Amino acid sequence: MPDVNPVHLIAHKRDGQSLDPDDIRGVVQAYTAGDVPDYQMSAFLMATYLNGLNDAEAAALTDAMLHSGRVLDLSDLPGTKVDKHSTGGVGDKVSLILAPIVAACGVPVPMISGRGLGHTGGTLDKLESIPGFRTDLSIEDYRRQLADIGLVLIGQTEEMAPADRKLYALRDVTATVESIPLIAASIMSKKLAEGIDALVLDVKCGRGAFMKTEADARTLAETLTAIGETNGTPTTALMTRMDVPLGRAVGNWPEVAESIACLRGEHADSALMEVTIGLAGEMLALGGVADTPADGRTQAREAIEDGSALDAFRTLVETQDGDPSVVDDPSMRPGADPVADVVAPDHLEGVVTSIDALAIGFAAVDLGAGRRTKEDTVDPTAGIVFERTVGDKVEPGDVIARLYARDASRIPAAQEAVADAFTAGASAPEATSAIIDRYTRDGWSGGSDAASSV
Amino acid sequence: MPDVNPVHLIAHKRDGQSLDPDDIRGVVQAYTAGDVPDYQMSAFLMATYLNGLNDAEAAALTDAMLHSGRVLDLSDLPGTKVDKHSTGGVGDKVSLILAPIVAACGVPVPMISGRGLGHTGGTLDKLESIPGFRTDLSIEDYRRQLADIGLVLIGQTEEMAPADRKLYALRDVTATVESIPLIAASIMSKKLAEGIDALVLDVKCGRGAFMKTEADARTLAETLTAIGETNGTPTTALMTRMDVPLGRAVGNWPEVAESIACLRGEHADSALMEVTIGLAGEMLALGGVADTPADGRTQAREAIEDGSALDAFRTLVETQDGDPSVVDDPSMRPGADPVADVVAPDHLEGVVTSIDALAIGFAAVDLGAGRRTKEDTVDPTAGIVFERTVGDKVEPGDVIARLYARDASRIPAAQEAVADAFTAGASAPEATSAIIDRYTRDGWSGGSDAASSV
Numbered sequence: 046m047p048d049v050n051p052v053h054l055i056a057h058k059r060d061g062q063s064l065d066p067d068d069i070r071g072v073v074q075a076y077t078a079g080d081v082p083d084y085q086m087s088a089f090l091m092a093t094y095l096n097g098l099n100d101a102e103a104a105a106l107t108d109a110m111l112h113s114g115r116v117l118d119l120s121d122l123p124g125t126k127v128d129k130h131s132t133g134g135v136g137d138k139v140s141l142i143l144a145p146i147v148a149a150c151g152v153p154v155p156m157i158s159g160r161g162l163g164h165t166g167g168t169l170d171k172l173e174s175i176p177g178f179r180t181d182l183s184i185e186d187y188r189r190q191l192a193d194i195g196l197v198l199i200g201q202t203e204e205m206a207p208a209d210r211k212l213y214a215l216r217d218v219t220a221t222v223e224s225i226p227l228i229a230a231s232i233m234s235k236k237l238a239e240g241i242d243a244l245v246l247d248v249k250c251g252r253g254a255f256m257k258t259e260a261d262a263r264t265l266a267e268t269l270t271a272i273g274e275t276n277g278t279p280t281t282a283l284m285t286r287m288d289v290p291l292g293r294a295v296g297n298w299p300e301v302a303e304s305i306a307c308l309r310g311e312h313a314d315s316a317l318m319e320v321t322i323g324l325a326g327e328m329l330a331l332g333g334v335a336d337t338p339a340d341g342r343t344q345a346r347e348a349i350e351d352g353s354a355l356d357a358f359r360t361l362v363e364t365q366d367g368d369p370s371v372v373d374d375p376s377m378r379p380g381a382d383p384v385a386d387v388v389a390p391d392h393l394e395g396v397v398t399s400i401d402a403l404a405i406g407f408a409a410v411d412l413g414a415g416r417r418t419k420e421d422t423v424d425p426t427a428g429i430v431f432e433r434t435v436g437d438k439v440e441p442g443d444v445i446a447r448l449y450a451r452d453a454s455r456i457p458a459a460q461e462a463v464a465d466a467f468t469a470g471a472s473a474p475e476a477t478s479a480i481i482d483r484y485t486r487d488g489w490s491g492g493s494d495a496a497s498s499v
Numbered sequence: 500m501p502d503v504n505p506v507h508l509i510a511h512k513r514d515g516q517s518l519d520p521d522d523i524r525g526v527v528q529a530y531t532a533g534d535v536p537d538y539q540m541s542a543f544l545m546a547t548y549l550n551g552l553n554d555a556e557a558a559a560l561t562d563a564m565l566h567s568g569r570v571l572d573l574s575d576l577p578g579t580k581v582d583k584h585s586t587g588g589v590g591d592k593v594s595l596i597l598a599p600i601v602a603a604c605g606v607p608v609p610m611i612s613g614r615g616l617g618h619t620g621g622t623l624d625k626l627e628s629i630p631g632f633r634t635d636l637s638i639e640d641y642r643r644q645l646a647d648i649g650l651v652l653i654g655q656t657e658e659m660a661p662a663d664r665k666l667y668a669l670r671d672v673t674a675t676v677e678s679i680p681l682i683a684a685s686i687m688s689k690k691l692a693e694g695i696d697a698l699v700l701d702v703k704c705g706r707g708a709f710m711k712t713e714a715d716a717r718t719l720a721e722t723l724t725a726i727g728e729t730n731g732t733p734t735t736a737l738m739t740r741m742d743v744p745l746g747r748a749v750g751n752w753p754e755v756a757e758s759i760a761c762l763r764g765e766h767a768d769s770a771l772m773e774v775t776i777g778l779a780g781e782m783l784a785l786g787g788v789a790d791t792p793a794d795g796r797t798q799a800r801e802a803i804e805d806g807s808a809l810d811a812f813r814t815l816v817e818t819q820d821g822d823p824s825v826v827d828d829p830s831m832r833p834g835a836d837p838v839a840d841v842v843a844p845d846h847l848e849g850v851v852t853s854i855d856a857l858a859i860g861f862a863a864v865d866l867g868a869g870r871r872t873k874e875d876t877v878d879p880t881a882g883i884v885f886e887r888t889v890g891d892k893v894e895p896g897d898v899i900a901r902l903y904a905r906d907a908s909r910i911p912a913a914q915e916a917v918a919d920a921f922t923a924g925a926s927a928p929e930a931t932s933a934i935i936d937r938y939t940r941d942g943w944s945g946g947s948d949a950a951s952s953v
Contacts (some may be wrong), residue, residue, distance in 0.1 A: 056674035084537035088673035091545035094513060219542035220509035285527060 049075050051085040058092040066105030072108035077208040083215055090212070090221040098226035103268055104275035106226070110234035111276075113208030117155075117184065117240030118343035122192050124153040127332045129324055130236050131247040132228075132265065133165035134254055135406040136290035139247060140168045140198070141304035142321045143328070145357035148196035149339075149348040150325075150330030155191050156198045157239050161415040161423070164253070164406030166252040166297065169200045170415075171304075174297035174425035176378065178367035196361050207240040225261065229268040233276070242306075243279040243331035245324050246270070250481060253402020259284070259481065266484045274486045281327045282484040285320050286477065289400045289435055292317035296428015299449060302375040303430075308355040313346075316479035322346060323480045380426035383447035385456045387463045389433075391441045396473045397433050401466040405429060408462040412450045424451045429463055436473045503529050505539045512546040513919035520559030527563035531662040537669055544666070544675040550816035551678035557722055558729035560680070564688035565730075567662030569640065571609075571694030576646050578607040578733055581786045583778055584690050584805065585701040586682075586719065587619035589860035593701060594622045594652070595758035596775045597782070599811035602650035603802040604779075604795075606786030609645050611659075611693050615877070616868040618707070618860030620751065623654045624869075628751035628879035630832065632821035647927075650815050659692040659864070673740045679715065683722040697733040699778050700724070703741035704935060707856020713738070713935065720938045728940045733779045736938040739774050743854045743889055746771035750868040750882015753903060756829040762809040767800075769935035776800060777934045834880035837901035839910045841917045843887075845895045850927045851887050855920040859883060861917040866904045878905045883917055890927045 057064055072089065075081040098106065119126050125148065129277045131137055144154045158168035158180075169180050180200045180330040182190065190197040209231050216222045236244055246269050249255075250262035266282035273280030292315060292489035294303035303312075312318055322342050329341030346353040355372075363369045410417060413424030426449050433445040446463050448456055503525035511518055529535040571779065573580050575832050581601065585591055598608045612622035612634075634654045637642065644651040663685050670676045690698055700723050703709075704716035706841030720736035727734030746769060748757040749889045757766075766772055776799050802808040809826075817823045838919065864871060867878030880903050887899040900917050902910055937944040 052674050055545075059545065059674050082537075084541040084669060085673055087542040088540040088545040088675065091509075091513065091542040092549070093676075095549045097545070129713060218506060219539055220506050220546075221542060424894060433716050 047265060049081070051075070051081050051089070051214045053087060055089045055092055058089060058096055061096045064098055064102055066101050069102055069105040070109040073106060073113070073208055079213060086212070087215055087219040087221070090216055090219060090227065091384055094221045094224040095228060098270040099212075100268065100275065103226040103230050104272045106230040107237070107272045108276070110206050110208040110212065110230060111237050114119070114206050114238065115204040116238050119155060119188065119191065119240035120186070122482045124151070124154065124195070125242045125244065125332045126153045126155050126191070126240065127243045127328045128154060128156050128236060128239060128241045129245045129247060129328060130232060132232070132249050132255055133162060134247045134249040134287040134291055135402040135409070136166060136292045136295045136300065137166065137249070138171060138294070138304045138325065139321050140302035140386065141171060141301060141315070142307045142354075143324055144196055145308060145361060146321070146325045146345045146348045146354040147328045147332070148194070149353040149357040150329050150344045151195070151334045152329055153191055153195045154197075155187065155239050155241060157201050157235065158198060159201065163385060164403055164410060164415070166295070166300065166323050166409070166415065168198065168326045170423050171297045171300050172198060172365075172367075174301055175367040178362060179365050180246060182365070183198055188362055194357075194360050194364055196357055198361065199366070201235060206234045209234045223255070225265050225268055228255070229265060229272055233269060233272040235279055237273070237276050237278060239382035241278065245327040245331065246280065246282040247320065247324055248282050248284045249287035250284055251286055251402065253290065253406055254287035263482075263484070263489070270484055274496070279331055280486075281331060283320070283327065284321055284481045284484065286316070286479050286481060287402055290402050290405050290431070293434060294428060295405055295409045296379060296412070296426070296449060297423060298381065298426040299430050302381065305355070305358070305375055308349065308358055310349045313349070361362060378426070380449070380451065383430065384453065385448045385460060386444045387446040387448060387460050389439050389443045389445045389467070389469060390439050390464050392444070393439055393464070393467055393469045394441055395439065395471050396440050397435050397437050397467045398470040398474050399435060399468045400431065404462055404466040408459045408466070411462070412448060412455050412459050413452055427451065429459070433467075438467055439467070503535070505529070505535050505543070506599040506631070509539060509543045509546055511715045512543060512550055515550045517553055518556055520555055523556055523559040524563040526562060527567070527662055531567045531665060539672040541668070541669055541675070544670055544673060544681065547676040547681060548675045553724065554725040554729065557680040557684050558726045561687045561691070561726045562730065563693050564660050564662040564666065564684060568660050568692065569638070569658040570692050573609060573642065573645065573694035576607065576642070578605070579696045579786045580607045580609050580645070580694065581699065581782045582608060582610050582690060582693060583699045583701060583782060584686060586686070586703050586709055587616060588741040588745055589619060589856040589863070590746045591620065591703070592625060592746060592748070592754035592758045593775050593778065595625060595755060596761045596808075596810070597778055598650055598652060599762060599815060600775070600779045600799045600808040601782045601786070601804045602648070602797045603807040603811040604783050605649070605788045606783055607645055607649045608651070609641065609693050609695060611655055611689065611861070612652060612725070613655065615864075618857055618864060618869070620749070620754065620863070620869065622652065623755050624877050625751045626652060628755055629816055629821040629825060632816060633819050636819070643921060644818055647665045648811075648814050648818055650811055652721045652815065652819070655689060657692065660688045663688045663773065667856050677709075679719050679722055682709070683719060683726055687723060687726040691727070691730050691732060695732065698727050699785065700734065700736040700779040701774065701778055702736050702738045704738055705740050705742035705856070707744065707860055708741035710935070717936075717938070717943070724938055724940060733785055734940075735785060737774070737777055737781065738935045738938065740770070740933050740935060744856045744859050747885045748882060749859055750866070750903060751877065752832060752835065752880045753882035753884050756835065759809070759812070759826055759829050762803065762812055769801070773933045777851045811840055827920055832880070834903070834905065834936045837884065837903050838907065839902045839914060840898045841900040841902060841914050843895050843897045843899045843921070844918050847893055847899070847921055847923045848895055849893065849920070849923040849925050851876040851889050851891050851893050851921060852924040852928050853889060853922045854885070858916055858920040862913045862920070864914050865916070866902060866909050881905065883913070887921075894919070895925050
């Protein structure tokens, strides 16, 4: 590590200069070791927020955070290990469907996931809504399960990327969270610590995503991919729409139930399955079992049709101490019944043209599906299931959604919020692909490959 | 004080928005009270550095720092109390000549000064080179002396503007010092705490100043004046040149000796006296004893000619426990003899066209006249006195300067640095006024009034 002068580095970044990657590594290492104080790091973060990082700087920041803790080595296990990361959306249960599909097709999936953040849900919270399901496996159990069944889904451990946790906590209280290179470095430091061989990214874009504009989503996809490739990890990104919730369910158990239905082949034509199959195609191609993403998508659809993906999910649940009977019959789960309806108000007439994903995300949190403060506990069955979605006909008085919540006092506000999130018009909006575009180190595809042949 | 959310304020300033003055007051008060941590304030300072503060924000920041400590009230003392502040230069002994002139003309001068900073000297260090001179008077003694002799020069007390000290210490280690609104607020919070009725600013511009460009100096003058006027304190700024050291002496006692010579009328035609008389004219006009700055300049010159300014200086020294015999004969001070000469090198032939003020400032510090670290003690007699200045003929072998230092080991490097700071040419540079322009709340004068009739 070079001898770092934090004031000089802050001044250089303040003045818009590029920093030597070794200096970035040095300051992050010194910060993690407690040799650079919070007040210098927060000034550095603000200068970075306002003046940015180039790809080499972002890769060095990622590398320093990655190597601040344990970096798993799965190279002794057979196969090309591939994971997927989503930048977060509303109703985004893709991981629950995708990971079993990919594992069923023979690509090992070691997935380390997070909890809900803001208005978005988290895969860990969803899995834990399955009675008994454990996400706190040790690293040793994680390796063993990956070797045994080719699929494991756990939460991040304290040993991995501690610098990212320390920096994120500081960013959270210094208004430096929403920086694309800082977001990218945070994501990639955690993903690359998993010991994966390749990575597929679902970069969400729109009202219900953290990246509201296509331009920001493109920059994030490019930055994430550049970091992955610099690290020697082949990385492909799909940019997908997140204006409307993905699928019909929002909330932890409601999303698990919908995922099981998808694994049974019940929603093959949905935007949710378009995104899932698109990502599966990329993972299977990167994992070496498909020649092309299109070939991968064909294999993925077959894994749904022949039941092998559902079997993989059932095995996952059973192996991580979850109750497999709720996979066989989701209605068996206690608390799986709706407690209230949302009825279309007078003005909602014609065809549903949009459902505001951001408003729905917050309504689900308010029902108990997410945390308003860090101390909140999650209601595993709370959530919203739509009875009408974009393109469906609607008349005042129709039931447009059903609500789930343990705490009945939360229902009236949620009914109003969900009703307000709907917009109707005279005719259905023009059909659009859920996948906007695809990015690899070779550039943007213009969406043609990913979107045309699902 | 409003309920302040520091993260929201940081985010607003990060996004280039203007803040409510009450919110700025609130965050500074909370920071001073320890309720906002350093790491949030440093992020706020960096956002401010990069996105700036408007005049109302800068005035609110000043007001909050000003009221973080004791604000003196001198309203029970007769007269309009006027002070001068310089943004700092090399050889800038103006205060030592100016304050006695203005006091001798009947305007009370309550001056609270600072120590040397970087390559520039400080009035306190200069005064303390007078044997016995005390600058650590209590506020009560400060008031009493101002009432008795109309002139007092002390250092800042711990009671005044503690928020400025806390913020400055944080800026120093987070690369957020060189921000015009932060510099302006820091200066004005200390000056307005003195209990003055009006203020004259010497905003220096050039190679040896903190503001290197005329554009930055103008912005600083405008910001300082706006803060003063917002506070209800009439404020006038002169923008003056600081490319070449001001006067012939650089160093604490050497500058006191030169100041005494000036008070005796020995350097009436120098740039040093042009600046001093220009500032005196403004102070006397603001202080109500002169109708115009030009009238004030006439009175100031008379105070030199009739000896009343020198008498006022002698009284000041005596009252603050200094040895008045060195005022009567500066050669009596121990250590007042030069220890080495600087000889013109071979290439220095013709007419001196410039002397690099920044290089001279650092050479003086290295001789012992300033502090390289906070722990250094100052050598009161160390310094440089020029035997040749801009416009003088020079030939190789001429003695161009004499050096003073207790520590002989520092001489060789200083000889080289001082010789290197000189440039010669075939002919003298075009004569320029030392005062570039004048700014009041009515705008810039274009330099006409201040420069034409000195």
